[in-house]
Amino acid sequence: MRKSKLIQRTNCFGAFHQGQLVGAVTLIQETLQKLKHRANLTAMYVTPSARGEGAGQALMTKALSFAREWQDIEQIYLSVVTTNHSDKRLYRSVGFKSYAVEEKALKWTDTYTDEEKMVLFLS
Numbered sequence: 001m002r003k004s005k006l007i008q009r010t011n012c013f014g015a016f017h018q019g020q021l022v023g024a025v026t027l028i029q030e031t032l033q034k035l036k037h038r039a040n041l042t043a044m045y046v047t048p049s050a051r052g053e054g055a056g057q058a059l060m061t062k063a064l065s066f067a068r069e070w071q072d073i074e075q076i077y078l079s080v081v082t083t084n085h086s087d088k089r090l091y092r093s094v095g096f097k098s099y100a101v102e103e104k105a106l107k108w109t110d111t112y113t114d115e116e117k118m119v120l121f122l123s
Contacts, residue, residue: 009028009029009070010026010027010028010029011026011027011063011066012024012025012026012027012043013025013026013027013059013062013063013066014059015046015050015055015056015058015059017050017053017055022046022047022049022050022055023044023045023046023047023050023055023056023058023059024043024044024045024059025041025042025043025044025045025059025060025063026041026042026043027039027040027041027063027066027067027076028040028042029070029072029073036072037072037073037074037075038073038074038075038076038077039067039070039073039075039076039077040076040077040078041063041076041077041078042078044056044059044078044087046059051086056087056090057090057093057094060090060091060094061094064076064094064120067122068122073122074121074122074123075119075120075121075122076096076119076120076122077117077118077119078091078096078117078118079102079105079115079116079117079118080115080116080118081106081113081114081115081116082101082113082114082115082116083113088116088118091118094120095120096118096119096120097118097119097120098116098117098118099117099118099119100116100117101114101115101116101117102114102115102116102117
């Protein structure tokens with residue numbers, strides 16, 4: 001049997017203020033043939049001091065612009081904690097739509113957190 005090589009396209013984007021990293025997000029394209037039209041936004045983080053200053057919006061704008069340059073990406077997915085209203089507002093402002101809620105998606109010690117699943121269709 002022939003081994004196939006999976007090539008994963010991953011790009012990380014950073015937001016900087018006065019030379020200091022204040023935010024980051026990662027865009028990962030799916031590798032399986034039937035899923036290559038999809039990508040996932042993960043690890044979105046903005047430092048508390050940079051929140052509300054446009055760093056998150058800049059990160060999203062850059063990541064989505066980059067995804068649009070990859071002509072085979074048609075859909076972008078992300079997950080956000082259901083109680084994180086500011087992030088959900090940001091994601092909706094750039095076009096993401098909610099399609100599901102995963103109950104008890106995360107667990108830290110004995111506390112569960114639900115996640116909202118969101119998608120943005122580029123075409």
